[in-house]
Amino acid sequence: MSERRGSRRTGPSLRVPAAETALAAVLGLALFTGTALPSSQDPRPRTVKIRLAEDRGIENRTEWRAAAVRLLNDCFRAFGRKFPLELVLGDVATWIPGTGRRPMVERLGELRREVPADACEIVLGIMLPERTGDPTLGVASYPHACILVKNLASRQAMVYAVLHELCHVFGAMDIRERGSIMGIEGPGLAIDDFTAQAVRLNLDRSFDPGTFPLSPDARDRALSLFGRRAGSGLREPQVHLFLTLLFIEKDDLEAAARACSAAAEADPASPGLHNLLGNICLFRGDDDLAIAEYGKALEIQPREPGIHFNIGLACVQRGRLDEATAHFRAALEIDPGYAEARRALAAIALAGRDVASARSAIKPFILAARTGR
Numbered sequence: 001m002s003e004r005r006g007s008r009r010t011g012p013s014l015r016v017p018a019a020e021t022a023l024a025a026v027l028g029l030a031l032f033t034g035t036a037l038p039s040s041q042d043p044r045p046r047t048v049k050i051r052l053a054e055d056r057g058i059e060n061r062t063e064w065r066a067a068a069v070r071l072l073n074d075c076f077r078a079f080g081r082k083f084p085l086e087l088v089l090g091d092v093a094t095w096i097p098g099t100g101r102r103p104m105v106e107r108l109g110e111l112r113r114e115v116p117a118d119a120c121e122i123v124l125g126i127m128l129p130e131r132t133g134d135p136t137l138g139v140a141s142y143p144h145a146c147i148l149v150k151n152l153a154s155r156q157a158m159v160y161a162v163l164h165e166l167c168h169v170f171g172a173m174d175i176r177e178r179g180s181i182m183g184i185e186g187p188g189l190a191i192d193d194f195t196a197q198a199v200r201l202n203l204d205r206s207f208d209p210g211t212f213p214l215s216p217d218a219r220d221r222a223l224s225l226f227g228r229r230a231g232s233g234l235r236e237p238q239v240h241l242f243l244t245l246l247f248i249e250k251d252d253l254e255a256a257a258r259a260c261s262a263a264a265e266a267d268p269a270s271p272g273l274h275n276l277l278g279n280i281c282l283f284r285g286d287d288d289l290a291i292a293e294y295g296k297a298l299e300i301q302p303r304e305p306g307i308h309f310n311i312g313l314a315c316v317q318r319g320r321l322d323e324a325t326a327h328f329r330a331a332l333e334i335d336p337g338y339a340e341a342r343r344a345l346a347a348i349a350l351a352g353r354d355v356a357s358a359r360s361a362i363k364p365f366i367l368a369a370r371t372g373r
Contacts, residue, residue: 044084045080045084045085045086046084046085046086046203046204047085047086047088048085048086048087048088048121048122048207049088049089049090049119049120049121049122050072050076050087050088050089050090050120050121050122050123050124051089051090051091051092051093051115051117051118051120051122051123051124052068052069052072052089052090052091052092052093052124052125052126053092053093053094053095053111053115053123053124053125053126054068054092054093054094054095054125054126055095055097055125055126055127055128055131055151056094056095056096057096057097057128057131058126058128058151064151065092068126069089071155071158071159071162072089072124072162073089074159075087075159075162075163075166076088076089078163079163079166082191082196082199083170083199083200083203084203085170085203087166090118090119090120091118091119091120093115095111095114095115095125095127096114097110097111097127097128097131098110100131101130101131101132101133102131102132102303103132103133103134103301104132104134104136104138104139104148105139105271105272105301105304106301106303106304107125107127107131107132107139107148108125108139108140108141108146108148109306111123111125111127111146111148112141112144112146113337117145117207121145121207122145122146122147122169122207123145123146123147124147124148124149124162124165125146125147125148125149126148126149126150126151127148127149127150127151128150128151129150129151129152132150137149137150137152137157137160137161137164138150138161138162138164138165139165140165140168140169142168142169142171142213142242142245143209143212143213143245144209145169145207145213146169147162147165147166147168147169148165149161149162149165159189160181160187160189163181163189164181164182164187167181167182167195167199170198170199170202170203170205171198171199171201171202171205171213171214171222171242172195172198172199173198173226173236173238173239173241173242174236174237174238175192175194175195175229175234175236175238175239176234176235176236177192177194177195179192180192180195181195182195184236194225194229197225198222198225198226201214201218201221201222201225202214202218204218205218212249214246214249219246219249219250220250222242222246223243223246223247223250226239226242226243226246227243230243230259230262235266236266237262237263237264237266237267237270237273238263240259240260240262240263240266241259241260241263241273241276243259244256244259244260244263244276244280247259248280253280253283253284254284256280257277257280257281257284260273260276260277260280261277264277264293269300270300271296271297271298271300271301271304271307272297274293274294274296274297274300275293275294275297275304275306275307275310277293278290278291278292278293278294278297278310278311278314279310281293282310282313282314282317282366283366287314287317287318288318290310290311290314291311291314291315291318294307294310294311294314295311298311303334304334305330305331305332305334305335305338305341306331308327308328308330308331308334308341309327309328309331309338309340309341309344311327312324312325312326312327312328312331312341312344313344313362313365313366315327316344316348316355316358316359316362317359317362319355321348321353321355321358324344324348324358325345325348328341328342328344328345328348329341329345332345340365343365344361344362344365347361347362348361348362
């Protein structure tokens with residue numbers, strides 16, 4: 001299953017501790033340490049191509065690009081020393097972000113829509129910091145293999161952000177582990193055991209946007225790994241989020257709802273978690289709960305078109321066609337290119353005031369979201 005629009009995760013607020021920064025300045029990437037696959041188990045490295053998308057607003061881009069390529073290649077080599085992966089740069093695309101200051105997750109959505117992977121597997125965007133007000137250094141979409149990081153003045157902070165989000169793309173989540181590259185508190189550049197196990201499960205992940213990244217066998221092993229971590233009593237919302245995605249892929253919506261509720265309880269300020277819980281409720285036929293969760297998401301992130309679209313679908317299910325129309329129009333006002341919202345409006349217009357016909361007309365949108373196609 002791929003993420004629905006509006007259900008993107010919010011990235012953590014990341015800090016590079018002064019001690020790690022000072023050491024990294026001396027040791028380069030030597031702090032990217034910890035558990036790795038034993039060399040005797042290393043298969044032939046899998047080659048994964050990464051497409052760089054550079055913010056057109058960056059000054060002196062020719063000079064900047066040369067420095068960025070050197071930094072990224074250092075990061076890729078460091079990642080390859082820990083796991084049997086050969087990360088290589090493909091082509092470079094120029095990206096023109098929209099005007100204004102927007103949340104990082106919205107910018108990530110723009111990047112996904114406007115810069116295709118083409119012949120590569122991962123898209124990595126680098127954006128001017130002033131295009132967002134978020135303190136977050138970077139965000140990533142695991143299902144879509146898309147990364148966005150800020151163009152930071154500190155080389156060490158850039159290294160940290162790129163490695164952190166690469167781990168996300170390969171199935172690692174933020175955890176309470178001091179010194180870890182995925183650490184919520186006191187992050188560093190070490191690979192802890194849990195992160196290493198999560199990445200290993202994703203070494204053969206799919207990059208096809210129409211399929212879930214993990215095979216059924218790898219998915220079940222991930223359920224076991226993340227289930228044990230979730231049972232540890234730590235407040236780690238992304239661990240519960242990943243469990244949610246795994247349960248949805250396994251078609252266990254009851255377990256998915258429990259996992260997503262735990263994630264939203266651990267991080268109530270995340271619009272993505274409330275939106276995803278709304279999606280699950282909508283899939284289960286609990287339209288009122290879906291509308292309530294979408295409402296919470298909308299309070300936090302009122303300009304996310306995907307949330308307006310989702311709440312519009314739920315309103316149609318409840319026979320509230322005027323409200324549905326208002327939300328579909330709101331989605332189009334924010335994103336005039338939102339084709340699904342335009343088609344949903346047309347479907348309601350064709351149905352007239354007949355609720356049953358309107359429900360039938362929007363059913364394909366819900367099924368498409370449910371299956372990820």
